[in-house]
Amino acid sequence: MMRFSTLIKHPADWMQGTGPHSDIVMTSRVRLARNLRTAPFPGFSQEHQRVQLLEDVRPIVESLPVMKDGFSDDYTQLSKIRKQVLVERHLISREHAARSTGCAVVVDRRQSISIMINEEDHFRIQGIRPGLDLRRAFQLVDEADTTLEANLPYAFDSQFGYLTACPTNLGTGMRASVMLHLPALVLTEQIGQVVKAVGKIGLAVRGLYGEGTEALGNLFQISNQHTLGETESEIITQIEKVIESIVRSENNAREKLREDHGVMLHDQIGRAYAILRHAYVLSSKEALNHLSLLRLGADLDMISDCDRSVLDQLLLDIQPAHLQLAAEKELTPEERDLSRAEITRARLQSVPPPANVSLANPQPPQGGSQKEPNDE
Numbered sequence: 271m272m273r274f275s276t277l278i279k280h281p282a283d284w285m286q287g288t289g290p291h292s293d294i295v296m297t298s299r300v301r302l303a304r305n306l307r308t309a310p311f312p313g314f315s316q317e318h319q320r321v322q323l324l325e326d327v328r329p330i331v332e333s334l335p336v337m338k339d340g341f342s343d344d345y346t347q348l349s350k351i352r353k354q355v356l357v358e359r360h361l362i363s364r365e366h367a368a369r370s371t372g373c374a375v376v377v378d379r380r381q382s383i384s385i386m387i388n389e390e391d392h393f394r395i396q397g398i399r400p401g402l403d404l405r406r407a408f409q410l411v412d413e414a415d416t417t418l419e420a421n422l423p424y425a426f427d428s429q430f431g432y433l434t435a436c437p438t439n440l441g442t443g444m445r446a447s448v449m450l451h452l453p454a455l456v457l458t459e460q461i462g463q464v465v466k467a468v469g470k471i472g473l474a475v476r477g478l479y480g481e482g483t484e485a486l487g488n489l490f491q492i493s494n495q496h497t498l499g500e501t502e503s504e505i506i507t508q509i510e511k512v513i514e515s516i517v518r519s520e521n522n523a524r525e526k527l528r529e530d531h532g533v534m535l536h537d538q539i540g541r542a543y544a545i546l547r548h549a550y551v552l553s554s555k556e557a558l559n560h561l562s563l564l565r566l567g568a569d570l571d572m573i574s575d576c577d578r579s580v581l582d583q584l585l586l587d588i589q590p591a592h593l594q595l596a597a598e599k600e601l602t603p604e605e606r607d608l609s610r611a612e613i614t615r616a617r618l619q620s621v622p623p624p625a626n627v628s629l630a631n632p633q634p635p636q637g638g639s640q641k642e643p644n645d646e
Contacts, residue, residue, distance in 0.1 A: 271332065271339070271340060271341060271342045272339060272340055272341040272379060273341075274341065274343065274348075274352060276341075277341040277377065277379075277381070278355065278595065280379070280380075280381075281583060282359060282380065282381035282382070282398075283380040283381060283382050283399075283400070284297050284381070284382065284398045284399055284400045285400070285579065285582055285583060285586065286400075286579060288400060288401060289399060289400040289401015289402060289403045290401045290402040290403060291401055291402045291513075291517045292400055292401035292402075293451075293569045293578075294450060294451055294452070294516075294517050294520050294521070295401050295402040295448055295449070295450055295451075295513060295517065296400070296401075296449040296450070296451055296489070296582070297360070297398055297399065297400060297401075297448070297449045298398070298399050298400075298401065298402055298403045298404045298406075298407045298446075298447075298448050298449075299360065299396060299397065299398045299399075299407055299446070299447045299448075299449075300396070300397050300404060300407040300408045300410075300411050300444060300445070300446045300447075300506075301394055301395065301396040301397075301411070301444070301445045301446075301447075302393075302394070302395040302396075302411050302412075302415050302432075302442075302443050302444055303390070303391040303393070303394060303432065303434045303435075303436075303439045303443040303444075303445075304391060304392060304393040304394075304395065304415065304418070304419075304424055304425075304432060304434075304443060305391050305392045305393070305424070305425040305432075305433055305434060305435070306323070306327075306392050306422060306423055306424065306425060307423050307424065307425040307426075307433075308423050309323050309392065311390075311391065311392070311435045312372075312388045312389065312390060312391065312392065312435070313390065313435055317371055317372055319372075320371070320372025320373070320388050321371060321372045323372070323387075323388065323392065324344070324372050324373070324374055324387055324388060327387060327392070327393075327422065328342065328344075328374055328376070328387060330418065330421055330422065331376045331385050331387065331393075331418070332376055334376075334414055334417055334418070335417075336378050336383055336410070336413070336414055337376055337377075337378055337383075337385075338379075339379055340376060340377055340378045340379050341375075341376070341377045341378075341379075342374065342375070342376040342377075343374060343375065344373075344374045345369060345370045345371070345373040345374060345375075346370055346371055351591050351594050351595055351600065352591075352595070353367040354367060354590070354591035355591040355592055355595050356375065356377075357591070358586060358589040358590075358591050358592055359381065359586065360398060361375065361377055361381060361384040361396075362375050362384065362386055362389075363386065363389060363394070365389065365390065366386050366389040366394070369388070369389075372388050373386075373387060373388045373389070374386075374387045374388070375387070381398070382397060382398060382399065382410060383395070383396065383397045383398075383410050383411065383414060384396050384398075385414065390435045390436060391434055391435050391439075391443075393418070395411045395414055395415055395418075396411065397409075397410030397411040402448065402510065402513055402514075402517075404446050404448070404506045404509060404510060405506060407446075408444075408446070408502060408506060412502075430498065431443070431497075431498065438495060438496055438497070439497055440497065440498045441496075441497040441498035441499060441500065442497040442498075442500065442501065442502050442505065443497060444494075444497050444502050444505060445493055445494060445497070446493060446494055446505055446506055446509050447491050447492065447493035447494075448491070448492050448493070448509065448513050449489060449490070449491055450489070450490050450491075450492065450513070450516060450517075450520075451487075451488060451489055451562065451565060451566075452464075452488050452489075452490055452516070452520050453488040453562050453563065453565075453566045454520055454523035454524040454526075454527055454566065455516075455519060455520050455523050456488045457523070457527060457535075457538075458523045458526065458527065460519065460523060461490075464516060464519060465490075468492060468512060468516075471508075471512065472494070472495055472496065473492055473493065473494060473495065473508075473509065473512060474491075474492070474493050474494075474495045475490055475491070475492055476490070476491040476492075476493070477489070477490070477491065486554070486555055486558045486559065487558030487559055487561060487562040487585065488559070488562045489558075489562070492509070492512065492513065492516070493509075494508070494509060524566070524569075524570060528570060535570075535572070536572060536624060538563055539563050539564065539566065539567035539572055539573070539624050540623070540624050542559075542560035542561075542563035542564055542567075543560075543564060543567070543573070543618075543621075543623055543624055545560055546560050546561065546564065546614050546615075546618055547614075547615060547618050547619075547623075548615070549611045549614070549615070550608065550611050550612075551607045551608060551611055552588075552607055552610045552611040552614060553607055553610075554588065554589070554590065554606075554610065557588050557610055557611075557614060558585065558588075561581055561584060561585055564576075564581055564621070565578060565581050565582075567624055568581065572624050572625055573621065573622060573623070573624050573625070574622060574625060575622060576621050576622065577620070577621075580617060580618075580620060580621060581621075583617075584613075584614065584617050584618075587613060587617075588610045588613060588614060590606055593606050593609045593610060593613070594606070596609075596613075597609060
């Protein structure tokens with residue numbers, strides 16, 4: 271199997287690839303919750319039972335075709351920082367990272383699919399793809415799930431479907447979620463009504479790392495809350511329709527900002543660029559919010575020749591655990607802020623500054639020329 275250092279050196283497929291609406295939809299994830307009928311669920315089991323289950327099932331998970339030459343490790347062998355790096359890469363949950371004995375994770379080489387063993391359920395099978403691509407993410411986990419089910423005695427009921435630790439996961443056991451970058455809806459103060467509308471139709475809106483986390487960097491996760499009585503295809507179709515509507519709203523908000531508040535938008539993006547290029551101390555929250563504006567500038571061609579993958583990779587590399595992994599030691603919050611600023615300054619050397627904007631005519635007609643602002 272692959273070493274941890276090798277896994278981290280290779281950028282994940284979902285960070286490098288492009289998918290439908292990838293300027294707004296960063297990732298699509300599908301997660302299946304599964305349990306065995308022959309063992310108590312993790313929350314009701316004793317440590318020796320979890321250890322035994324792990325010993326029994328881990329070789330089966332590792333033998334999946336998709337996991338060939340992948341990464342696999344027992345949590346007793348992973349440091350706190352390494353587990354947190356996997357959380358920041360959305361490969362394991364925060365709750366799973368807090369556990370140790372009897373827990374493990376198996377990840378494919380491309381970091382497109384990960385399987386957590388002894389999380390809240392015996393298995394959490396997760397697929398992740400770039401852009402709005404829930405169906406491909408589901409296909410990834412469905413193939414792995416089908417193979418596991420052929421070799422393991424799943425807990426399944428003809429009336430309630432797959433049995434899970436949390437009643438909201440009963441049925442398909444599927445949670446589908448999409449990570450959205452919505453800076454224009456935030457800047458135009460429309461995000462509140464969008465969140466409210468999404469909640470009314472039974473979907474959940476969360477922050478960067480799921481339940482109970484803040485929407486830093488204008489990043490929002492939208493997912494289904496219930497799985498009983500609906501097929502996987504029905505759940506995905508519902509979420510796709512909602513996301514398509516939000517994408518249209520975000521694009522409309524971006525156009526409105528460009529047309530009605532072009533100078534303000536250039537100013538915000540320019541300030542963000544200047545701070546990130548020259549700051550010597552950067553908190554995580556400040557860095558993410560400024561990088562969000564730079565990403566918006568790149569999407570609107572206000573920053574020309576900008577490789578957006580540089581910004582997306584930076585969003586990951588300035589996270590606390592990634593900084594400490596690179597430093598090969600634990601860092602205080604103050605040391606992390608210094609390191610974050612240093613890495614950001616270096617990476618953004620390849621990103622050109624935002625284009626100049628004319629105060630006299632901030633939005634010239636197509637093919638027109640911009641006048642230089644007066645010095646008066």
